[in-house]
Amino acid sequence: TAEDGVRRRVLLKLSGEALAGGGALGVDPDVVHAIAREIAAVVRSGTQVAVVVGGGNFFRGAELQVRGMDRARSDYMGMLGTVMNCLALQDFLIKEGVETRVQTAITMGQVAEPYLPLRAVRHLEKGRVVIFGAGMGMPYFSTDTTAAQRALEIQAEALLMGKNGVDGVYDSDPKANPDAVKFDALEYSEVLTRDLRVADATAITLCRDNDLPILVFELLTEGNIARAVRGEKIGTLISR
Numbered sequence: 362t363a364e365d366g367v368r369r370r371v372l373l374k375l376s377g378e379a380l381a382g383g384g385a386l387g388v389d390p391d392v393v394h395a396i397a398r399e400i401a402a403v404v405r406s407g408t409q410v411a412v413v414v415g416g417g418n419f420f421r422g423a424e425l426q427v428r429g430m431d432r433a434r435s436d437y438m439g440m441l442g443t444v445m446n447c448l449a450l451q452d453f454l455i456k457e458g459v460e461t462r463v464q465t466a467i468t469m470g471q472v473a474e475p476y477l478p479l480r481a482v483r484h485l486e487k488g489r490v491v492i493f494g495a496g497m498g499m500p501y502f503s504t505d506t507t508a509a510q511r512a513l514e515i516q517a518e519a520l521l522m523g524k525n526g527v528d529g530v531y532d533s534d535p536k537a538n539p540d541a542v543k544f545d546a547l548e549y550s551e552v553l554t555r556d557l558r559v560a561d562a563t564a565i566t567l568c569r570d571n572d573l574p575i576l577v578f579e580l581l582t583e584g585n586i587a588r589a590v591r592g593e594k595i596g597t598l599i600s601r
């Protein structure tokens with residue numbers, strides 16, 4: 362992070378649900394377009410942006426398992442779902458005039474590059490957005506954990522977790538409890554001990570052990586991605 366507090370390289374985590382909007386299509390093109398516009402503005406201002414997208418709008422392995430499917434196979438379905446989200450985001454980023462590469466943890470050469478961390482960094486240095494798809498390529502992991510791992514491997518300064526419909530971390534579910542209190546800042550250990558539903562424990566632990574700050578913020582408020590990049594006091598900052 363530079364003197365002015367502006368982050369130079371970030372990893373943005375977008376949940377699949379956020380990309381779904383209210384529609385029935387899997388992805389809502391209007392939502393993806395709006396997010397792409399914001400990312401493009403941030404890239405033009407000089408910040409390098411890598412993205413991990415989730416796939417909860419298509420399949421979640423754990424949910425298919427409850428319905429009787431093999432967990433590992435349904436997790437692979439979940440990972441494949443993330444790739445469709447990646448392609449939608451790539452499309453709108455290109456329309457915004459931003460060079461964009463998708464790298465997947467499961468190789469599928471016709472649609473994306475394989476995950477190659479050194480090449481990803483080269484893309485970022487050239488001002489390209491890199492979107493990481495297919496999670497870690499391994500069942501029993503989440504895209505939150507992927508986001509933490511990729512952020513560490515490409516040496517991002519922060520993990521920016523854009524949420525849909527909630528502007529930070531609360532002590533209880535703000536949709537269910539009107540008296541829920543929002544945290545401006547939290548320590549990793551509090552997230553774990555209070556079992557706050559920010560990300561899975563594997564992701565939080567990885568960030569804690571490697572001192573990677575996480576900013577949880579409302580994704581779809583216009584200008585928020587830029588605010589998060591500039592280090593403005595929005596959302597909830599999780600650090601040591």
Ligand code: UDP
Nearest residue numbers: 377415416417421422436439496497502504
């Ligand atoms: N997934 C997986 N390994 C990974 C990442 C994801 O098996 O490294 C599967 C898992 O089934 C998960 C699904 O892909 O439920 C979609 O990802 P996630 O639930 O993290 O998406 P989000 O909630 O962010 O939309």
